[in-house]
Amino acid sequence: MTSGHDRPRVVRHFVLPGTLRGKLHAWRFVIARRSVQIATLLLFFGTLHWGWKIAGRPLLAGNLSASELLGAIPLADPFAVLQILASGHRPGREVLTGAAIVLAVYLLLGGRVFCAWVCPMNIVTDTATTLREKVGVRDLFHLSPKARYWVLALALALSASTGVAAFEWISPIGILHRELVFGLGLGFIAVLGVFLFDLLVLRHGWCGHLCPLGAFWSLGGPAGQIRVAFDDASCTRCGDCVKVCPEPAVLNFTAAARNGMVLAGECTNCGRCVAICPESSLSFGLRARRVAAAPIAHEFTQTREPR
Amino acid sequence: MNDSSRTRRDFLVKGAQMAGAAASVGFIWHALVKSEARASAGALRPPGALAERDFAAQCIKCGQCVRACPYGTLSLASVAGPAATGTPHFEPRTVPCYMCPDLPCTRACPSGALDPALDDVNRARMGLAVIDEEHCLSWQGLRCEVCYRVCPLRGKAIVINTESRKTSRHAVFEPMVDSEHCTGCGLCEKSCPTELAAIRVLRPEFVQGRIGAHYRMQDKASRSGQAADAPAAAPSPRIAAPKPQAAPGVDYLNQAAPP
Amino acid sequence: MTSLTRRAFMKSGIAAATAATVGITVSQEALAQAKAAEAGWSWDKGVCRFCGTGCGIQIATKGGQIVAVKGDPDAPVNRGLNCIKGYFNGRILYGQDRLTRPLMRMKDGAFDKRGDFVPVSWDRAMDEMERQAKRALAQKGPTGIAMIPSGQSLIQEGYTASKLMKAGFRSNNIDPNARLCMASAVAAFYQTFGVDEPANNYDDIELADAMILWGANMAEAHPVLWSRITDRRLTARTTKIVNITTFANLSSDIADLEIVMKPNADLAIQNYVAREIIARNAVNREFVDRHCVFATGPADIGYGMRPTDKFAFPAEKDVQGQELVHVLDKHEAVGQRKEPGTRVEQKNRTSAGKHWLISFDDFKKAVEPYTLDFVAELAKGDPDEPLDKFKAKLVELVDIYVDPKRNVMSFWTMGFNQHIRGVWVNEQCYATHLLLGKHARPGNGAFSLTGQPSACGTAREVGTFSHRLPADMLVDNAAHRKTTEEMWKLPPNTLNPKIGSDIMAILRDLEDGGVKFLWIQTTNPFQSTPNANHWLKAAREMDSFIVVAEAYPTVTAKVADLILPAAMIFEKWGGYGNAERRTQLWRQQVDPPGEARSDVWMMLEFAKRFRLKDVWGEKAVAGVKADGYPDGKLPDVLAEAQKLGYTPETTLYEALFATADNRKVAWPDPVAKGHGNSTVKALKEGWFVEKALFEEYRRFTVAKQHDLAAFDVYYRDDVRGLRWPVVDGKETKWRFVEGHDPFVKKGEGFNFYGPLLKALPTGNLDDVTDPKPTSLAGKAKIFFRPYAAPVEQTDANFDLWLCTGRILEHWHTGSMTRRVPELHRTAPTAVMYMHADDAAKRGLKRNDVAWIESRRGKVKVVVETKGRNRMPKGSVFVAFFDEAVFINKLVIDASDPISREPDYKKSAVKVYKA
Numbered sequence A: 001m002t003s004g005h006d007r008p009r010v011v012r013h014f015v016l017p018g019t020l021r022g023k024l025h026a027w028r029f030v031i032a033r034r035s036v037q038i039a040t041l042l043l044f045f046g047t048l049h050w051g052w053k054i055a056g057r058p059l060l061a062g063n064l065s066a067s068e069l070l071g072a073i074p075l076a077d078p079f080a081v082l083q084i085l086a087s088g089h090r091p092g093r094e095v096l097t098g099a100a101i102v103l104a105v106y107l108l109l110g111g112r113v114f115c116a117w118v119c120p121m122n123i124v125t126d127t128a129t130t131l132r133e134k135v136g137v138r139d140l141f142h143l144s145p146k147a148r149y150w151v152l153a154l155a156l157a158l159s160a161s162t163g164v165a166a167f168e169w170i171s172p173i174g175i176l177h178r179e180l181v182f183g184l185g186l187g188f189i190a191v192l193g194v195f196l197f198d199l200l201v202l203r204h205g206w207c208g209h210l211c212p213l214g215a216f217w218s219l220g221g222p223a224g225q226i227r228v229a230f231d232d233a234s235c236t237r238c239g240d241c242v243k244v245c246p247e248p249a250v251l252n253f254t255a256a257a258r259n260g261m262v263l264a265g266e267c268t269n270c271g272r273c274v275a276i277c278p279e280s281s282l283s284f285g286l287r288a289r290r291v292a293a294a295p296i297a298h299e300f301t302q303t304r305e306p307r
Numbered sequence B: 001m002n003d004s005s006r007t008r009r010d011f012l013v014k015g016a017q018m019a020g021a022a023a024s025v026g027f028i029w030h031a032l033v034k035s036e037a038r039a040s041a042g043a044l045r046p047p048g049a050l051a052e053r054d055f056a057a058q059c060i061k062c063g064q065c066v067r068a069c070p071y072g073t074l075s076l077a078s079v080a081g082p083a084a085t086g087t088p089h090f091e092p093r094t095v096p097c098y099m100c101p102d103l104p105c106t107r108a109c110p111s112g113a114l115d116p117a118l119d120d121v122n123r124a125r126m127g128l129a130v131i132d133e134e135h136c137l138s139w140q141g142l143r144c145e146v147c148y149r150v151c152p153l154r155g156k157a158i159v160i161n162t163e164s165r166k167t168s169r170h171a172v173f174e175p176m177v178d179s180e181h182c183t184g185c186g187l188c189e190k191s192c193p194t195e196l197a198a199i200r201v202l203r204p205e206f207v208q209g210r211i212g213a214h215y216r217m218q219d220k221a222s223r224s225g226q227a228a229d230a231p232a233a234a235p236s237p238r239i240a241a242p243k244p245q246a247a248p249g250v251d252y253l254n255q256a257a258p259p
Numbered sequence C: 001m002t003s004l005t006r007r008a009f010m011k012s013g014i015a016a017a018t019a020a021t022v023g024i025t026v027s028q029e030a031l032a033q034a035k036a037a038e039a040g041w042s043w044d045k046g047v048c049r050f051c052g053t054g055c056g057i058q059i060a061t062k063g064g065q066i067v068a069v070k071g072d073p074d075a076p077v078n079r080g081l082n083c084i085k086g087y088f089n090g091r092i093l094y095g096q097d098r099l100t101r102p103l104m105r106m107k108d109g110a111f112d113k114r115g116d117f118v119p120v121s122w123d124r125a126m127d128e129m130e131r132q133a134k135r136a137l138a139q140k141g142p143t144g145i146a147m148i149p150s151g152q153s154l155i156q157e158g159y160t161a162s163k164l165m166k167a168g169f170r171s172n173n174i175d176p177n178a179r180l181c182m183a184s185a186v187a188a189f190y191q192t193f194g195v196d197e198p199a200n201n202y203d204d205i206e207l208a209d210a211m212i213l214w215g216a217n218m219a220e221a222h223p224v225l226w227s228r229i230t231d232r233r234l235t236a237r238t239t240k241i242v243n244i245t246t247f248a249n250l251s252s253d254i255a256d257l258e259i260v261m262k263p264n265a266d267l268a269i270q271n272y273v274a275r276e277i278i279a280r281n282a283v284n285r286e287f288v289d290r291h292c293v294f295a296t297g298p299a300d301i302g303y304g305m306r307p308t309d310k311f312a313f314p315a316e317k318d319v320q321g322q323e324l325v326h327v328l329d330k331h332e333a334v335g336q337r338k339e340p341g342t343r344v345e346q347k348n349r350t351s352a353g354k355h356w357l358i359s360f361d362d363f364k365k366a367v368e369p370y371t372l373d374f375v376a377e378l379a380k381g382d383p384d385e386p387l388d389k390f391k392a393k394l395v396e397l398v399d400i401y402v403d404p405k406r407n408v409m410s411f412w413t414m415g416f417n418q419h420i421r422g423v424w425v426n427e428q429c430y431a432t433h434l435l436l437g438k439h440a441r442p443g444n445g446a447f448s449l450t451g452q453p454s455a456c457g458t459a460r461e462v463g464t465f466s467h468r469l470p471a472d473m474l475v476d477n478a479a480h481r482k483t484t485e486e487m488w489k490l491p492p493n494t495l496n497p498k499i500g501s502d503i504m505a506i507l508r509d510l511e512d513g514g515v516k517f518l519w520i521q522t523t524n525p526f527q528s529t530p531n532a533n534h535w536l537k538a539a540r541e542m543d544s545f546i547v548v549a550e551a552y553p554t555v556t557a558k559v560a561d562l563i564l565p566a567a568m569i570f571e572k573w574g575g576y577g578n579a580e581r582r583t584q585l586w587r588q589q590v591d592p593p594g595e596a597r598s599d600v601w602m603m604l605e606f607a608k609r610f611r612l613k614d615v616w617g618e619k620a621v622a623g624v625k626a627d628g629y630p631d632g633k634l635p636d637v638l639a640e641a642q643k644l645g646y647t648p649e650t651t652l653y654e655a656l657f658a659t660a661d662n663r664k665v666a667w668p669d670p671v672a673k674g675h676g677n678s679t680v681k682a683l684k685e686g687w688f689v690e691k692a693l694f695e696e697y698r699r700f701t702v703a704k705q706h707d708l709a710a711f712d713v714y715y716r717d718d719v720r721g722l723r724w725p726v727v728d729g730k731e732t733k734w735r736f737v738e739g740h741d742p743f744v745k746k747g748e749g750f751n752f753y754g755p756l757l758k759a760l761p762t763g764n765l766d767d768v769t770d771p772k773p774t775s776l777a778g779k780a781k782i783f784f785r786p787y788a789a790p791v792e793q794t795d796a797n798f799d800l801w802l803c804t805g806r807i808l809e810h811w812h813t814g815s816m817t818r819r820v821p822e823l824h825r826t827a828p829t830a831v832m833y834m835h836a837d838d839a840a841k842r843g844l845k846r847n848d849v850a851w852i853e854s855r856r857g858k859v860k861v862v863v864e865t866k867g868r869n870r871m872p873k874g875s876v877f878v879a880f881f882d883e884a885v886f887i888n889k890l891v892i893d894a895s896d897p898i899s900r901e902p903d904y905k906k907s908a909v910k911v912y913k914a
Helices: A020-026 A028-049 A076-084 A095-109 A113-117 A121-134 A147-162 A165-171 A172-182 A188-199 A205-210 A212-223 A240-244 A253-259 A270-278 A287-294 B002-041 B052-058 B062-070 B104-108 B146-150 B187-191 C006-022 C030-038 C122-138 C155-168 C182-195 C202-206 C224-236 C250-252 C264-281 C285-291 C314-323 C329-335 C360-367 C372-379 C387-402 C420-436 C455-463 C476-485 C503-512 C534-541 C600-608 C638-643 C652-659 C678-681 C687-701 C711-715 C820-825 C838-841
Strands: A060-062 A066-069 A073-076 A226-230 A282-286 B128-130 B156-165 B171-178 B197-202 C043-046 C056-062 C065-071 C103-107 C114-118 C145-148 C210-214 C238-246 C259-260 C290-298 C325-328 C343-345 C356-358 C407-414 C445-448 C519-520 C544-548 C562-565 C574-577 C582-586 C758-764 C768-775 C779-784 C800-805 C833-835 C849-854 C857-864 C875-879 C907-913
Touching: A020 A028, A020 A270, A028 A060, A028 A121, A028 A172, A028 A270, A028 B062, A028 C360, A028 C849, A060 C849, A066 B062, A073 A076, A073 A095, A073 A240, A073 C476, A076 A095, A076 A147, A076 A165, A095 A113, A113 A121, A113 A212, A121 A172, A121 A188, A121 A205, A147 A165, A147 A205, A147 A212, A147 B002, A147 C687, A165 B002, A172 A188, A172 A287, A172 C445, A188 A205, A226 A253, A226 C652, A240 A270, A240 C356, A240 C519, A270 A282, A282 B187, B062 B104, B062 C519, B128 B171, B128 C224, B146 B156, B146 B171, B187 B197, B187 C820, C006 C259, C030 C356, C043 C582, C103 C122, C122 C145, C122 C519, C122 C544, C122 C562, C122 C600, C145 C155, C145 C503, C155 C455, C155 C574, C155 C600, C155 C652, C182 C420, C182 C779, C202 C224, C210 C387, C210 C534, C224 C250, C224 C779, C238 C387, C259 C387, C264 C329, C264 C360, C264 C372, C285 C290, C285 C420, C290 C360, C290 C758, C314 C325, C329 C372, C329 C387, C360 C779, C372 C387, C407 C420, C420 C445, C455 C574, C476 C687, C600 C652, C600 C678, C600 C687, C678 C687, C687 C711, C833 C838
Parallel strands: C145 C519, C210 C238, C210 C407, C238 C259, C290 C779, C356 C758, C407 C445, C519 C544, C544 C562, C800 C875, C833 C857
Antiparallel strands: A060 A066, A066 A073, A226 A282, B128 B197, B156 B171, C043 C056, C056 C065, C103 C114, C103 C562, C290 C356, C325 C343, C574 C582, C758 C768, C800 C907, C833 C875, C849 C857, C849 C907
16 A cells, blocks of 8 residues: 655645535535436426426436437436346347447446436435434444445346346335336335435445445446546545545555556546545546556556556 | 365355355345236236236336326336336226327337337237126116226227016116227226226236137137138147056056956 | 125125116025115115106115115116116215305395305395396386296196296296207197197007117117117017117117118108108008098298397308298208299298198198108218118118008107207107007007106196196187186286297397396206307396206306205105106105205295285286287286285285195195105295195196196005006006097097197198188197208308217216216216217327317317217217316207207317317
């Protein structure tokens, strides 16, 4: 965990500014994320319930599982499609096209951008985390964040064995989203389960440990073009970023320093670290630039010794 | 025990633990999915829905069919609802399917769970209407036949069979459902005036039997004198070459003769 | 009992009830359960509230509530069955918005035509009614007061209304909604037989070998009778059913022959049948010579519209103009033996009913132009049907009629009656049967079905029409007035000799300011009458006072000034008379809710507020011209009244209703068997109003071959109504025929003894040639009536025929049936039945919303191309039960000029996408 660079002498920590302007600046990514999340929901909701249209075409019909933008562009959840494929069925062409489009978009943006910026469950789990920190709850047990890859594998295996998209059938995300878009029902029990799990049992229990959809997008993450760029020179290693990060494992300073950015697939581009870095060592950047500056092809090989 | 064997042992134990955890989660998950599937077995699906097994697998739960329905017929099942969570279904007693000729729900489906090849709503098979003759007013002699009159395929899907009542000089107007034409739209169930509907739409597999392939019923067309499609030849029974020692019936035949 | 859940109780109750009637066996346990569930119920007989079939029902009450009904297994009409409306008889009383308090339009504590409805006390309501009626009398005389009762009014209600209006207020402006359904049948009965109501009865269904429906969708409109017809078809395999209609309907389902014709083509088809009967030598000479004469009348009789366009909407004026001058089309010209394009002044529009004797040769000459080719070309109603096929059907129709081995019944309802020539088509049907001698015999006859439960029993027999007095007597007949005045103990010349306004005229009077006080009972004319936009506007804008006695809020109540909460059928004592002359009486089963009261009570209380000096002085009535009457006036009869023991201060209640004889009929009465009487209870006078009035009315019937049995007889446990005339305790199944009718003497064979219009001048096909009246006592008339085209024709703009009518699920305007959620659900809205190609041509498909528009208005309606009615191209049908699809607004108010009954079956409309 050491580096050849010199560290600044004084380690400063993040302090929430006293002014409203300062606070808003510190919360800018949270505000932006919530806006995007709610706007997405609203687009679905408005199209369904209020008949929102542009040029006579329904704005965004459907939900996160599959939808149609402006009556022409199909969109679909690639993970759901993958499960359907695993179940031995061939989904319709629209859904396949939609999944390809969505996959391409998120691969470009960074896979788990979905988790932090679109997924409605994120609001629930973030709330649980905030509350948990206020109250000071400790984890009930330890669970490897890698468990989600097991869940992902299990979801595909079960899809094959049961003949239906196994995760889609029980997905609390799907339940929450549908209930929000289509109307309230008993679905909130499932969501409450996730909330309580995150609040009382395990920090970032759902998104950080179990969610196979998150795991799915993590796999695609490394290809993402928008990444958190890391300026090793100014970093004091104060560790504030690691504290706020929902996926602390991604902030591997060695790898980040070597790559000039956070490349781990689990990073959700939530921007928490960027917002609080007292030295502004973290910022959003384009991967293309880095590639141009320092080509490297070993994002996955974390065991490799630094040069 | 040396270190390497301990490590190996630890590794094995850990592996077993992981596998065990995955297996137990898998079992519960599997059970959950199966119970959802069971819950779905009776649900009525939009027109063009594939066979339930395929529909359940292929439906991506996007609700675009729900949005497309102009009558508010369809809804996505809620948790513990009458169908797998998130899948579209309808309850005809509340809102039946009004059988739009342009099939907006089927057209809206991106996943293929609602068959895009369906182009005639009369060929949809959402369910099959079944009459409880004991509590059907018409079967009991009253002049009701509401189901017959509201049926969009009146005279085909529901027909009236008139019989003499015999106990008085009145006829009984018996509504009968023809599975060949009934789409399961449920207008009949919606309109049935009894306190609990005496005509219900159920999934055909709950209602219909099947005669064996070894016997051919004289079908309706040939009964009415029209040329019927030539029935497909029944598959001839496959006779497995008998093994001498285990020929069927040998056990019995070789037993001691009755005294 | 306690262990039974409500569900189990309902289930077993229904199972046992139906099992008992259907004859299936039910387990002992189920029977015991049903019995236990019914503990504490008391059953009593009643009559179905709805159509003219007159099914008997049994009503169970417990704790002041009707808890169940069932078809009465002992009722000969229905033998324990009901239709889906009848199934809900017990529920129609308990709609959520039942009116229970008088409601009056008020502003600042006073009545105000522009005010909102506010609950008021009965006293306050009656005070205002009294004030307004006295104002109307002062301003307009007796004719300023009008009343619209109903073919659903009880016998006693109709009798009370008629006596109050005709004897009390001396106004003949009383006319029931039955004018809208049965008036053409009545006029035809009068003109053909001299007496109202059918010779035959429902038993004929089981005796007939052919049943021919003319404009009667019995499968929907007479559901239980239809199950008898169907049973006959099933059990006697050679029976033929013929459905003659303007569109294929549910009655076609079992029909052996379906004839889809153009509107009004029935006139031509029947003349073709008559022509063929003569040509095939099938006239029953012996019967015709002994019992019939031939007759005809003028053809230039107008169309029952206003003679002036002063009140017409601009779009209406072209059609309205034909009221005075009509140009004959090519078919009319042939049928009336004139040149096409002849302009015919409608000279006889005010003397439409006159007729004269002609010879058989004249008759033969008259029907001669109605050849198969001519009639088929004129009549074929389905453009897609090959002409040859249609011709073959017409021939088959004649084959059936003339077959000497076949007993033939013809049935009709509104297709005939709601017809600008409704009386003519009725008479043509009698002509067919009389020519063949197939009338008034078991299994043979022309039978006019009624639509309402007491169109016969109340509107017709009691005489609540503007021209009638009880028992077939007429207001413009001096002898009849005299008889009635004697019966009612009125001074001579009390009764008004001038025929009053019929229902359409009352509404027109409202529009032109002639009527100032209108009382409507048990009907919803502002939704049911044609061209309603006129009357709706008149009701709200003219200076008039409209009282509506109703059980539920209706369109009519909405445009009224005062709403009186009315008791419904089983909340009062009463009786109905069905289409086969069967009179059925019932006891009150439960009390009316809240402050609701019986109509009889309302009228008696109202009568208490008028003294003879208010009404029996000299009164101006324009147009009065009769012996003993000063021109244009009703004489002062107060002096004569003193001789009869009245004083000017005697109230109408005392003079007309609480007479010494009536007061002797005391309540309680053993016939009540513990049942209550809401009228007597509210009146607090101790006499049995319904029994006294029935007995008083019965005295009229006994003298006029209408004999009803005594009140108590109808309540006997072994009686399920009796078909009048009831002579020596025996009902009459077939009238006018020896061996069945007690008024036909031995050796006469037949005697059409009806006394009306039985002395006629003689003439040829065009006019009277010898005015000297010839007596034709005992004979029936065979009328020649020519073809006449509908007054409003489809054209390039209004290119579709609109027909309106009923459906099985709903009764009339749905004021009762739409209050039962289960029944409402069966047919929640009225839809427009239309041919799929006609819809496609207009860019419409099934379930689309379309506008339907006529010269008189437009409404939105859902398109139905697959429903119960299969329309030929060019025609649409919409039922009138749905207030939201106010279809009768679009219907032309052209009427039969003889019967004054409007034609709801042929208006020109256009349809376009909404």
